[in-house]
Each structure stands twice: as C-alpha cells, then as structure tokens.
Amino acid sequence: MFEKIIEYDHELFLFLNNLGTPTWDRFWLIVTHEFTFVPLYAILFYLIYKQLGWKVLILLALVVTAMITFTDQVTNLFKHGIERPRPCRAEGIMELTRYIAERCGRYGFFSGHSSNSMAAAVFAGLLLKPYYKNLIFILLFWSAMVAYSRIYVGVHYPLDIFFGMIFGATAGYVFYRLQIYLRNKFIS
Numbered sequence: 001m002f003e004k005i006i007e008y009d010h011e012l013f014l015f016l017n018n019l020g021t022p023t024w025d026r027f028w029l030i031v032t033h034e035f036t037f038v039p040l041y042a043i044l045f046y047l048i049y050k051q052l053g054w055k056v057l058i059l060l061a062l063v064v065t066a067m068i069t070f071t072d073q074v075t076n077l078f079k080h081g082i083e084r085p086r087p088c089r090a091e092g093i094m095e096l097t098r099y100i101a102e103r104c105g106r107y108g109f110f111s112g113h114s115s116n117s118m119a120a121a122v123f124a125g126l127l128l129k130p131y132y133k134n135l136i137f138i139l140l141f142w143s144a145m146v147a148y149s150r151i152y153v154g155v156h157y158p159l160d161i162f163f164g165m166i167f168g169a170t171a172g173y174v175f176y177r178l179q180i181y182l183r184n185k186f187i188s
Helices: 002-017 022-032 038-082 112-128 135-152 158-186
Strands: none
Touching (some): 002 135, 002 158, 022 135, 038 112, 112 135, 112 158, 135 158
C-alpha cells in the first residue's frame, strides 16, 4: 500500500509539474524565492504594531523567530532522517521533471517552504483575526501558492508539500498559543 501511495504521489507530481509553461516560469520562480515576501512580513509586523503596540511587537518578533527556527530545524531533521530524494534527483522521475529551480537539494520530505509559510500564515492570521477578519484567508492562500511553487519548479512532491503544510499549521497554532501565554505572563 505504501508503494502505491508513493506511485500516486509521483504521478500527481509529474502531472502538476508538467502543467508549467515558459510563460509562467518567472512568476513561479519569484513566488518560490525566500525573500519575495519580505514586504508582506513587514506589513504584518506593522499591523501588529498598530493594533498591539511596541512591547507586544518585540515579544512577537522573538516568538516568530523561534517559530521559524523550530519549523526549519524540524524540517531538516525529517529530510535527513527520512532521506527521500527530491524529484529533481530521483531516478526515473528527474528525466520527466520540468526542473526550473536555481538549485536542487538532496532530500525533500517534507517541504521547508511549505512548513514555514504555513506556520507564518496560521500564526499571523490567528493573531490579527480580531482586527482583520479575512486576513487569515489571504495568508492561507499565499501559503498555498508558496507550497505549489515548489512542485512547479520541480523540487518537491505533493506529499512533501502536504506534510509540510500540516506540520507548519500545527507549529503556527502552538506558537500562537505560546505567545498568548507569554503576553499574559510578561506584558499584561
């Protein structure tokens, strides 16, 4: 059964990856670039400052730093523990992959881009929900775009993305709860 799931994952990857066209390549390379969304993060920090003030902003900057470090390091533990080759390195898949990424790491399970972007989306979306009711949906859509970009550029399978998003959502929620505890303990 496990082999069948992996086979379906490969087939879905090849289908989604090969939907790409040169017309859209530059767009998805921009979406997948790690610094593209720095302006979004700056806007989110501004909205936090505007609604919650400097003290909370400083605390949240520390919590967000810890959250991203945590998701990134756990992702690396999984990648090096499971050692699932990325599609751009897997025999029988790489020859059929539309690979346009700048580089291809060794292992891909699970996606760090997916886990980090989903953690940030859930954390910021829940934090700012009382002030901006629909922001969480925009952030979840943004995270899904980042996740899909990893398939488009040829470096992750759909299951890498799925589990990265699940882990990221969980981490985002846990760190959201942690910041509530820390705000009540140190700021309120």
